[in-house]
Amino acid sequence: MREDLVAIAKIAKTRGLRGELVADVLTDFPERFDNLEKVFAVYPNGKTAELEIEKFWFQKRRIVFKFAGFDSIEASETLRNCEISVSEDEIVELETDEFYDWQLQGCAVETIAGEKLGAVKEVLRTGGTEILVVAGETKEYLIPFAEKICTEVDIENKLIKVDAPDGLLEF
Numbered sequence: 001m002r003e004d005l006v007a008i009a010k011i012a013k014t015r016g017l018r019g020e021l022v023a024d025v026l027t028d029f030p031e032r033f034d035n036l037e038k039v040f041a042v043y044p045n046g047k048t049a050e051l052e053i054e055k056f057w058f059q060k061r062r063i064v065f066k067f068a069g070f071d072s073i074e075a076s077e078t079l080r081n082c083e084i085s086v087s088e089d090e091i092v093e094l095e096t097d098e099f100y101d102w103q104l105q106g107c108a109v110e111t112i113a114g115e116k117l118g119a120v121k122e123v124l125r126t127g128g129t130e131i132l133v134v135a136g137e138t139k140e141y142l143i144p145f146a147e148k149i150c151t152e153v154d155i156e157n158k159l160i161k162v163d164a165p166d167g168l169l170e171f
Contacts, residue, residue, distance in 0.1 A: 005085040
């Protein structure tokens with residue numbers, strides 16, 4: 001996959017006879033689709049293709065796309081499981097202390113004393129504070145992504161420093 005692309009939806013299935021596609025929304029900003037004309041399809045094998053959005057609408061927490069040139073079930077089926085992406089420079093700007101999951105993934109994590117814990121493997125959304133899953137050499141750590149614990153987040157240098165309360169890193 002191109003490093004400068006960010007997934008905003010993932011094609012789940014075809015719909016109807018005219019080449020419409022149903023996708024899961026992967027963005028916290030569904031309004032971002034309102035001004036999009038072109039997007040990129042990222043195929044499971046990493047190949048990319050530019051697509052033109054003819055129309056779209058939301059249906060039961062999903063989005064339905066109609067792309068130019070995809071006018072049949074057979075043509076649209078080729079896009080199944082593709083991620084619909086935009087270039088990184090088109091992402092919605094976040095507040096200073098907010099980050100996208102993809103920005104946190106891969107960041108090295110160390111204590112404020114400099115002890116290396118590992119790297120962020122994924123971000124779990126629990127309905128409350130997000131949890132960083134940090135893959136260490138011998139175990140995984142679950143670290144709440146809270147300001148008091150993650151005291152420094154340096155996305156540019158891919159580094160997160162944590163001030164872990166007693167017991168957090170012992171399990």
